Amino acid sequence: MLEIRDLHTTVDGNEILKGINLTVKKGEIHAIMGPNGSGKSTLAKVLAGHPSYEVTKGEVLYEGKNLLEMAPDERAREGVFMAFQYPIEVPGVSNAQFLRLAYNEKRKHLGEEELDPLEFKDLLKERAALVEMDASFMSRSVNEGFSGGEKKRNEILQMAVLEPKLAILDETDSGLDIDALRIVAHGVNQLHNSENATIVVTHYQRLLNYIVPHYVHVLVQGCIAREGGKELALELEEKGYDWITAPVGKDGAGASHVA
């Protein structure tokens, strides 16, 4: 589904990602972990198409197509979704309005019929139940006045409505209390199936108790320094990140390929 090859990225002239290699297949859950400033959020944003990041080297194939050549909205319609670490408030635009617009844009792209407001309302109600969101959130402006936890749940609601093939969760656990964390994780697990893939970007192992990854990749200074199964996350929880050092050598020698 996703193949990242030797990805280098700069922002304002500083190199953040220094040769990332990563392969994600259908049905898989990958966790990207790493200390602050290691580049894990950058990776998520580059995949979503954030304009501030410049790819200087490497390529990203999504379902065999060059992802980097696609505009952010095109990527989304093709099934890439990023849950934001800091979801943006959009005053004056209701959640329901926004979601129906996004949903119908995707339907149109796929050559399917658009849903009218009533049909969409039913769909929205069903998906909102997944993240235990009350109907009152639908008429409120997108994220405006939402608590941190509500914003994160709203991200997962959007994901539930848009049903992406590749979901990237950027530090979705930050700022969540344990109950909200459980609700968010439950939503993500419900949405995961053998036909899609999930990348979970997180600093802490905590979220991975609920969303169990098949693979864990540890980013240090813009390179993948270590890879393993879910037990690697537990090891990090216990020992911290200090014992893992950045790989030395050209293009990040430690960046191996996960089959």
Added chain:
Amino acid sequence: MASQIVKQQEGTYQAAFQALQQRTTAGSPNWIARLRESAMDRFEQLGFPSVKDEEWKYTNVAPISKSTFEPVIGPTDIASVLTAADITSSTYAETEKSRLVFRNGNLSQREVSGLPAGVVAIDLVEAVAHEKYGALIREHLARNADYNANGFTALNTALFSSGAFVLIPREVVLESPLHLLFISDSLDPKPATFPRVLIVAEENSRASIIESYTGVNEGSYFTNAVIEIVLKDGARLEHYKIQRESAGAFHIATTSADLGSNSSYDTTTINFGAQLSRHDIQVRMNHEGAECWVDGLYMIGDGQHTDTHSVIDHQQPHCTSHQLYKGILDGKSHAVFNGKIFVRHGAQKTDAMQTNKNLLLSNEARIDTKPQLEILADDVKCAHGAAVGQIDENELFYLETRGIHPDLAKNLLTYGFAEEVIGKIKIDSIRKQLDEAVLNRINARLEVSGAS
């Protein structure tokens, strides 16, 4: 040459004044003739303001003073091309039985069967001569809107030939809103109209009043309106001013409100139309415990100019004012926002909040914004701010990552920006009308009825 034209045009106003004075002598009290005379004298001294006047620095009214307009001082002065359909398209379902329609400034239709007993909504000039209301009108007319300070107000005071007098008696609650609809033709000669409204809301009354301006076609005319509002103790008034004049029109208006103790004045002004518009809004809080919301939205495009001058005057303690004015500017347009908040000596426990936000959709649009706060009391809570910006990149990216095309995302964000003001309007048909107007403007593909 230019000054000659101005002189000529001023002569036209003088002639209209003379004609009006002669016509209204029968049955009309002396005080009104004297008021008109004094106002006309003042207009002759002041003339129209120039950009040398600090209050008019960014708004050049030469296109008004140098054009030939025909002052309309009676219902038959100008042949109207107005049709029933023109009126229907400018009305609201909520006001079917509570509506006054003014054609070129003169009352032409009056439907008030939906108003509770005791509520008065009649022609102002008739009301002046009315034995029951004459004294009350004399007490309030031209007391709030000072014609000594402003040539336009002086001219309106001298030349108004119709208008509305609205009285909401003590304790009376108006369930459905009252609509004052001003429709202008753009004919040859181009009409100059002088709408004048006096609203008196007595103790503990409640009402909602819509004041709207529209033109039949896109031609040129000149509206010079003055609205005076008196709220007695405990009165609550919602007031909507919807300015959707023709593209070639000039619209100059003053709204002046006087708030009684513990009264509440909630006003929203929408400025979408006219090639040049100026709105002076003054709210005097000269009794304790009053509260006001003075909100607005201006949305203009290529070739349009709009100017809002607002004064919220806290003269007494324990008053609260909220102000949110937003602007959307496209093409080569120019908007001015000047918002003064005065907190006078002794006006302790004042709570005043003012915000002006502007969204520029083009590089050629220009905004001059100046929030001003003058505080002479020491125990107050005041805040103000102004912002000018373009579509926020982060908001845009967020919408894009949800599959929304950047053009559509920009439209959605613009719509959302306007919606912050429109969404507060409590009358459904107005909200729907404005939503549609905004969406038309930004050519969005969104549906208003949406899933909201």
